[in-house]
Amino acid sequence: xxxxxxxxxxxxxxxxxxxxxxxxxxxxxxxxxxxxxxxxxxxxxxxxxxxxxxxxxxxxxxxxxxxxxxxxxxxxxxxxxxxxxxxxxxxxxxxxxxxxxxxxxxxxxxxxxxxxxxxxxxxxxxxxxxxxxxxxxxxxxxxxxxxxxxxxxxxxxxxxxxxxxxxxxxxxxxxxxxxxxxxxxxxxxxxxxxxxxxxxxxxxxxxxxxxxxxxxxxxxxxxxxxxxxxxxxxxxxxxxxxxxxxxxxxxxxxxxxxxxxxxxxxxxxxxxxxxxxxxxxxxxxxxxxxxxxxxxxxxxxxxxxxxxxxxxxxxxxxxxxxxxxxxxxxxxxxxxxxxxxxxxxxxxxxxxxxxxxx
Amino acid sequence: xxxxxxxxxxxxxxxxxxxxxxxxxxxxxxxxxxxxxxxxxxxxxxxxxxxxxxxxxxxxxxxxxxxxxxxxxxxxxxxxxxxxxxxxxxxxxxxxxxxxxxxxxxxxxxxxxxxxxxxxxxxxxxxxxxxxxxxxxxxxxxxxxxxxxxxxxxxxxxxxxxxxxxxxxxxxxxxxxxxxxxxxxxxxxxxxxxxxxxxxxxxxxxxxxxxxxxxxxxxxxxxxxxxxxxxxxxxxxxxxxxxxxxxxxxxxxxxxxxxxxxxxxxxxxxxxxxxxxxxxxxxxxxxxxxxxxxxxxxxxxxxxxxxxxxxxxxxxxxx
Numbered sequence: 014x015x016x017x018x019x020x021x022x023x024x025x026x027x028x029x030x031x032x033x034x035x036x037x038x039x040x041x042x043x044x045x046x047x048x049x050x051x052x053x054x055x056x057x058x059x060x061x062x063x064x065x066x067x068x069x070x071x072x073x074x075x076x077x078x079x080x081x082x083x084x085x086x087x088x089x090x091x092x093x094x095x096x097x098x099x100x101x102x103x104x105x106x107x108x109x110x111x112x113x114x115x116x117x118x119x120x121x122x123x124x125x126x127x128x129x130x131x132x133x134x135x136x137x138x139x140x141x142x143x144x145x146x147x148x149x150x151x152x153x154x155x156x157x158x159x160x161x162x163x164x165x166x167x168x169x170x171x172x173x174x175x176x177x178x179x180x181x182x183x184x185x186x187x188x189x190x191x192x193x194x195x196x197x198x199x200x201x202x203x204x205x206x207x208x209x210x211x212x213x214x215x216x217x218x219x220x221x222x223x224x225x226x227x228x229x230x231x232x233x234x235x236x237x238x239x240x241x242x243x244x245x246x247x248x249x250x251x252x253x254x255x256x257x258x259x260x261x262x263x264x265x266x267x268x269x270x271x272x273x274x275x276x277x278x279x280x281x282x283x284x285x286x287x288x289x290x291x292x293x294x295x296x297x298x299x300x301x302x303x304x305x306x307x308x309x310x311x312x313x314x315x316x317x318x319x320x321x322x323x324x325x326x327x328x329x330x331x332x333x334x335x336x337x338x339x340x341x342x343x344x345x346x347x348x349x350x351x352x353x354x355x356x357x358x359x360x361x362x363x364x365x366x367x368x369x370x371x
Numbered sequence: 372x373x374x375x376x377x378x379x380x381x382x383x384x385x386x387x388x389x390x391x392x393x394x395x396x397x398x399x400x401x402x403x404x405x406x407x408x409x410x411x412x413x414x415x416x417x418x419x420x421x422x423x424x425x426x427x428x429x430x431x432x433x434x435x436x437x438x439x440x441x442x443x444x445x446x447x448x449x450x451x452x453x454x455x456x457x458x459x460x461x462x463x464x465x466x467x468x469x470x471x472x473x474x475x476x477x478x479x480x481x482x483x484x485x486x487x488x489x490x491x492x493x494x495x496x497x498x499x500x501x502x503x504x505x506x507x508x509x510x511x512x513x514x515x516x517x518x519x520x521x522x523x524x525x526x527x528x529x530x531x532x533x534x535x536x537x538x539x540x541x542x543x544x545x546x547x548x549x550x551x552x553x554x555x556x557x558x559x560x561x562x563x564x565x566x567x568x569x570x571x572x573x574x575x576x577x578x579x580x581x582x583x584x585x586x587x588x589x590x591x592x593x594x595x596x597x598x599x600x601x602x603x604x605x606x607x608x609x610x611x612x613x614x615x616x617x618x619x620x621x622x623x624x625x626x627x628x629x630x631x632x633x634x635x636x637x638x639x640x641x642x643x644x645x646x647x648x649x650x651x652x653x654x655x656x657x658x659x660x661x662x663x664x665x666x667x668x669x670x671x672x673x674x675x676x677x678x679x680x681x682x683x684x685x686x687x688x689x690x
Binding site for chain 1: 404405407408409410411413419420421440443444445447449450452453454456457458460594
C-alpha cells in the first residue's frame with residue numbers, strides 16, 4: 014500500500030490591520046510635562062523624554078492585538094546627544110572663523126554618514142520589539158556608502174534623472190537588511206511606478222511654479238525689478254520674501270509629502286517577511302498632504318501647542334492604512350540574542366537630519 | 372496566553388486561568404516598564420519571558436510604587452504649570468539668553484576675524500551689488516574727515532574707521548558698517564544730505580554698530596537659535612523645519628530692530644556731545660523714507676529690520 018504523505022492544509026491567510034490607540038490629549042500631557050522638565054534640566058532630560066515619546070507611539074500601535082515595544086536606554090541616548098551637540102558647535106565655530114574648514118567637514122561627513130546611518134538604523138531596530146522578539150539591522154558600511162554616497166553622486170551627475178533609482182536602492186538597502194526574529198524583510202520595488210511618481214511630482218512642481226508666477230504678478234510684485242530692492246524698504250522686500258518664500262515652501266512641502274507617501278506605499282506594498290507575511294499600505298496622498306499642511310498651520314497658530322495632536326493624527330492615519338497579511342501562527346520567529354547597540358550613531362544621525370528611511 | 376499575576380510576600384506568582392502556578396520568581400527580579408499614559412505594562416523576567424497587563428493600578432499596588440513622572444503627567448495642574456514654564460523659558464531664551472550669548476561671543480572675537488569677515492563681505496558685495504564710486508575725490512575726502520571727527524572719541528576698531536564710497540543704483544541711498552570699522556556709503560546718499568549735521572548723525576549711528584559688534588552678533592544669533600531649537604526638540608521631525616524657521620526669522624528681525632535702536636540712541640548722544648541737534652538725523656531719515664516708500668511710509672515694524680521711521684524720528688527728536 015502506498016504511503017501517502019498528506020501535507021497539512023495551509024492555514025488561510027489572515028489580514029491584520031494596524032491600530033493606533035493613543036490620543037492627542039493624553040500625549041499632550043506627557044509631551045508638555047516632559048518639555049518643561051527638559052527646560053528645567055537644561056536639556057539633560059531630553060533623552061528620557063525621547064524614550065517616553067517613542068514608547069508611547071510604539072506601545073499604542075497594535076498589530077493583531079499585540080503592541081510594539083521600545084527599549085532604548087536614556088543614558089546612552091544622552092551620551093549620543095552630547096556628542097552630537099559637540100559636533101554642531103565645533104562645525105559652526107570653525108566654519109565661521111576658518112571657512113576653509115568647511116571642506117574638511119564635508120569630507121568628514123561624506124565618510125562618516127554611512128557609519129552614522131547604519132548605527133542609527135541598528136540602534137532603532139535592536140531596541141524595537143513585537144511580542145517580545147526584537148528586530149535587527151545588518152547593513153554594512155561599504156554597502157551604505159554605495160547607496161548613500163555613490164548613488165547620490167550618480168543622481169546628481171545625471172541631473173537627478175536617475176534619482177528614482179537611487180531612492181529605490183536606498184529603500185531596498187534599508188528594508189532588506191532589517192530582520193525580525195532571524196527572518197529577513199525583502200522588498201522588490203518595481204522601477205516604473207517609482208519613475209511615474211517622480212515624473213508626476215516634477216509636473217506638479219512646474220505647474221506650481223507657473224501658478225506662483227501668476228499669483229505674484231497679480232499681486233503686482235513680479236513686475237518689480239530685483240535690483241531695485243532696497244534693504245531700507247522693509248515692506249516690499251519682506252512682503253515679497255514672505256509671499257514667495259511661504260508659497261514656495263508650501264509647494265515643496267506638498268511635493269515631498271506626495272512623493273514620500275507614494276514611495277512608502279510602493280515600498281511597503283512590495284515587502285515580504287520570511288516569505289509568508291505580506292504588507293500593504295494604502296495611504297492617500299491627498300489626505301496626507303491635507304494632514305501635513307493642516308498640522309503645520311495649527312501648530313504655528315497655537316505657537317507649537319498643537320504638536321502632540323499633530324503627531325497622533327499622522328500616526329493614527331498611517332496605522333489605519335497599513336496592514337499585514339500572513340498565516341495565523343507566528344512560529345518560526347526565533348529571537349536573536351544581540352547586544353543592545355550604543356545610541357551614539359542614532360543621535361548624531363538624527364541631528365544632521367540624516368534621512369533614515371520610510 | 373491568559374494569565375494572572377499576584378504577589379505572595381516576596382515572590383511574584385503567575386497563574387493560568389485554571390489557577391495552576393506557571394512561574395514563581397522573586398519580586399525584585401522582575402523589571403516593570405514605566406507607567407505611561409494608559410498603555411499596558413510589561414513585567415520582564417530574567418529568563419526572557421514577560422507578563423503584560425492593562426491593569427496599571429494593580430501593577431503599582433503589587434510592586435508598591437507609583438511613578439512620579441506619571442503622576443506629574445496626569446495632573447492638569449502640572450500640565451498648566453508646564454505650559455507656563457515652556458512659554459516663559461522660550462521668551463527668556465529668545466529675549467535674553469540668545470542676545471547675551473551672542474554679545475559675549477562677539478566681544479571675545481579676535482580682531483583678525485573681524486577683518487577677515489569684512490574683507491570677504493566687501494568682496495562679495497563688490498561683485499554683486501556695488502560699483503566703483505562716481506563721487507568726486509574732494510567730496511570723498513571731506514566726508515572721510517567728518518567720519519574721523521565723529522569716531523574720534525570711539526574705541527578703536529579692528530582696522531580704524533575708514534569710509535568707502537560705492538555706486539549702488541540697485542540699493543539707493545544707504546550707509547552701512549562692516550565689523551572691522553569700514554563704513555560704506557552709496558553715491559546715491561550724497562544728494563539726499565542737506566547738512567553736515569545729518570551725515571554726522573549717520574556716521575555716529577554706523578560707528579555705534581561697530582563699537583557694539585552688531586554685525587558679529589547677528590552672525591552668532593543666526594547659529595544659536597537653530598542649534599538650541601534642535602537640541603531641545605531633537606525628535607520633532609514630524610512637522611519638518613518650517614515651523615521652527617519662522618520664529619527664527621521673526622526673532623532675527625526683532626534683534627535687528629534692537630540694534631538699530633541702540634545705534635540711533637548712541638547717535639543722538641554723540642550729536643549732542645558735538646553740540647549738534649539729533650533732529651538733524653530724524654530729518655534725513657524722514658526724507659529717505661519719503662523718497663523710498665512714498666507717502667504711505669515703509670512697512671509695519673514687526674516685520675522689518677529697522678523700527679518704523681516715524682518711531683525712530685520721534686525718539687531722536689525727544690532725546
